[in-house]
Amino acid sequence: MKVSVSRRDFLRQSFVFSAVAGLGLGSLPSLAAPRKADAEGLHWLMIGDWGYEKPEGQEAVAAAMRTYVQSHSLKPDALLMLGDNWYGELPGGVNSTRWKTHFEELYPREVFDCPAYAVLGNHDYQRMPESKVDSELAYAKKGGTRWTMPSRWYSFEFPTTKPLVTVIALDSNMPHPIGAQAAGVNFTLTQEERAEQLRWLKAELEKPRTTPYLVVMAHHPIYSNGPHGDHQMLIADWEPLLREHKAHLYLAGHDHDMQHLEFEGHPTSFVLSGGGGADLYTLKIDEARRGPYAAKAYGFSHLQIDPDKLTLLHMDQSGKVIHGFTKTPEGAVKILS
Numbered sequence: 055m056k057v058s059v060s061r062r063d064f065l066r067q068s069f070v071f072s073a074v075a076g077l078g079l080g081s082l083p084s085l086a087a088p089r090k091a092d093a094e095g096l097h098w099l100m101i102g103d104w105g106y107e108k109p110e111g112q113e114a115v116a117a118a119m120r121t122y123v124q125s126h127s128l129k130p131d132a133l134l135m136l137g138d139n140w141y142g143e144l145p146g147g148v149n150s151t152r153w154k155t156h157f158e159e160l161y162p163r164e165v166f167d168c169p170a171y172a173v174l175g176n177h178d179y180q181r182m183p184e185s186k187v188d189s190e191l192a193y194a195k196k197g198g199t200r201w202t203m204p205s206r207w208y209s210f211e212f213p214t215t216k217p218l219v220t221v222i223a224l225d226s227n228m229p230h231p232i233g234a235q236a237a238g239v240n241f242t243l244t245q246e247e248r249a250e251q252l253r254w255l256k257a258e259l260e261k262p263r264t265t266p267y268l269v270v271m272a273h274h275p276i277y278s279n280g281p282h283g284d285h286q287m288l289i290a291d292w293e294p295l296l297r298e299h300k301a302h303l304y305l306a307g308h309d310h311d312m313q314h315l316e317f318e319g320h321p322t323s324f325v326l327s328g329g330g331g332a333d334l335y336t337l338k339i340d341e342a343r344r345g346p347y348a349a350k351a352y353g354f355s356h357l358q359i360d361p362d363k364l365t366l367l368h369m370d371q372s373g374k375v376i377h378g379f380t381k382t383p384e385g386a387v388k389i390l391s
């Protein structure tokens with residue numbers, strides 16, 4: 055599964071470049087042009103690793119998201135919150151003031167009038183002193199919020215009429231490989247819960263799919279060029295299912311950077327958007343060795359879903375496009391550069 059320099063060269067050479075190729079990154083935002091009222095396309099924005107204790111990074115990325123949406127006159131249809139939603143203490147749990155100051159107000163309804171689909175990260179799996187997992191599930195049930203987390207793993211089709219995409223949201227907090235619970239405030243899924251989720255995932259994937267796209271999202275990446283590296287338990291449990299069922303995208307965070315990895319013959323594009331606010335990590339595998347893209351950067355991502363293609367753009371904290379690609383329902387990928 056390792057990709058060499060020649061593999062990257064292969065990717066660069068063999069993908070059919072888009073009409074904007076060669077025009078420079080500055081031309082990419084035109085892909086995110088305002089959606090016409092009668093158009094079918096959807097606009098989703100995503101961030102991972104965002105609810106950090108030192109708020110400067112999160113606030114800068116959130117400001118860039120707001121500016122991006124407003125300057126392109128976008129009407130986002132969904133936010134994807136890719137886990138590590140709350141670092142540190144969440145005083146008061148479901149009633150914490152952090153919900154208001156660092157979720158509802160930083161990503162305000164006036165700009166993002168849409169559901170915010172969330173998955174759980176390792177920093178959510180902490181008791182400080184109460185379980186942040188329980189608080190996040192309870193906050194979704196409170197009403198009057200866009201925060202959407204019906205359970206630790208769930209699925210949905212979007213939109214409800216004439217859906218274009220099937221999304222499976224998973225809990226990637228796998229048990230410690232040698233069976234010991236993590237120490238201190240941290241906890242994980244149990245082995246029984248891991249098995250229960252896997253049975254559920256297989257059953258979901260066996261259902262006849264009526265949408266052109268299948269997207270799987272979770273906090274931990276299956277493959278990552280960042281310091282956390284490749285995740286052997288997810289490679290064992292989930293990777294064969296993504297391959298078998300031809301998932302178009304696997305979306306994750308956890309490493310604090312922005313990535314897009316492709317593997318020869320694999321139907322799934324692995325996207326990592328972990329620049330939502332927490333301190334950045336230094337990559338351990340350069341994109342020249344395994345790519346096509348990996349960068350130590352704050353930022354967010356924009357997924358445009360059209361009937362004929364997906365368009366994924368990574369943006370930095372100034373709102374500048376730093377990487378992009380498209381993917382057809384049949385799985386053809388074009389790198390935008």
Ligand SMILES: [Fe+2]
Binds near residue numbers: 137175176273307
């Ligand atoms: Fe994480």
